[in-house]
Amino acid sequence: MRNPIRLKNLRLRFLPYFLIGIAVIVLRRPPLEGFVLGTPFLLAGTALRSWAAGHLVKNDSLTMTGPYAHLRHPLYLGTWLVATGFALILGGYISLAVLAFVWPWFAFHYFPRKELAESMRLSALHGEVFTGYRAAVPALWPRLRALDTARSQAGRRDSRTEGGWRLERYSDNNELGTLLAIAVALLLLSIRAAWAGP
Template identity: 60%
Template structure:
């Protein structure tokens, strides 16, 4: 299993974000009702990310199994759900400000840029199969029925079933640990504990 701590996330450029988060947690502990409201999107987001990471085979195959049969970007949707849950945890006007920053930044800057670059790369690697997939499967809004490529044999869905090895290769354990640490810190603060 890979080391779950991604050193790129310990970069000094993230220090202001870490300090802001610590300050909010120290000076604005969330009430318990807010914790209960924020926990579902955090858990759903973490679960969606874990499900997707266990299916994702980068570059070698076009992954269309698991959550990828329902939406093209389960990791991004899981991230924005978890981030929104943490935004709600902050509470009050700060919560509104955090969400007012997170959603437009994601929708107008981050996701469109990633969608363009990743789609171009996948189309160059997988050609018409990716074009069919992209036309049939929404980016972030899950379709109810799983997509299957009618022109592809059933056993070539790209990636197969969920695998712990892929989960590890995609560095998802570090993300899960970060989410759990954040939830635990907020939970301690809702109970009046110190950080």
Template identity: 35%
Template structure:
């Protein structure tokens, strides 16, 4: 008697990368996504702007070692978040394949984890004590907006991949990564070409712009507001005193 191939979700993963066989169908999905896009623009960018404007003290000019450490920790979080996003882009094939390899074997939303880390780091890199208030505000906004965004995307993926996606959800957490990767069958490998197609350089450019604005804030804007001449502030900025060194 011939044995029929298994159609269980686990067997689907064992057969290799899970390809999309259906079109996403979610109620009112486009309108909901556009609303969340507006919320992101209206909510996050003012907070990002505040994090730049309130960087009124250079990291090494903070009065206590702990505060300097907090600022350095913020920079480390930004770099970690950027690395997470770049790593994730190399495995993502939107709506064509269920990403389960690389960072997707630890968290279902590694791109958003990366975004969260970058945002937290940017808030911490503002000056004390404004950075703690900005960090709290950022996390409230992030939870409110991205919880809804992730919900929409989960509906979409469930409509495309069905029980296979449910199996993935049972094994991989929604947000905070598990320590060990979830091992399945043959999966797609990291692809730099795929990462570039997913516009992996955009977050790099965005982060560099935000960091440059913070440096200009503590190295040029605030010294001028405190009465220093623009020429003297610029000279200090160019020679490296922008980080707080004499």
């Protein structure tokens, strides 16, 4: 299993986010109701990301199993749920301010840019298979009935995407590092909530 702490996650461009996170944890004592409201979003997002990462095979094969049979971008939806959960945990005006920034930024800047780039890349790699997949499976709002991957692949089988969820894929997609970051942030927020400071 790979080291969950990857250097790519410690790049200088992420430093402002780490510093803002530390400042919020130090300066804001989360209320109990924030945990009640935010934890379900946080858990749902973490579970969705974990489920997706265990199925995702990047580039070589088009992943259409697990959550990818219901929506094209489960990792992005999971990230949005996690961010919403953390924002709600903070409580009060801070929650509103974070949500007022995060939701529009995600909906109108981050996701459209990523979706366009990924669609172009996957279309170039997988052609008609991706075109059919994109037409059948929504981007972020999950379809209730899973895509019939056997029919959508027109009989093409790929052992790399078969066999369900795999720990090696989860590790290759660096999801353990994400899980650790979420757990540490939640632990620090819990400690801060219990601490009787300002």
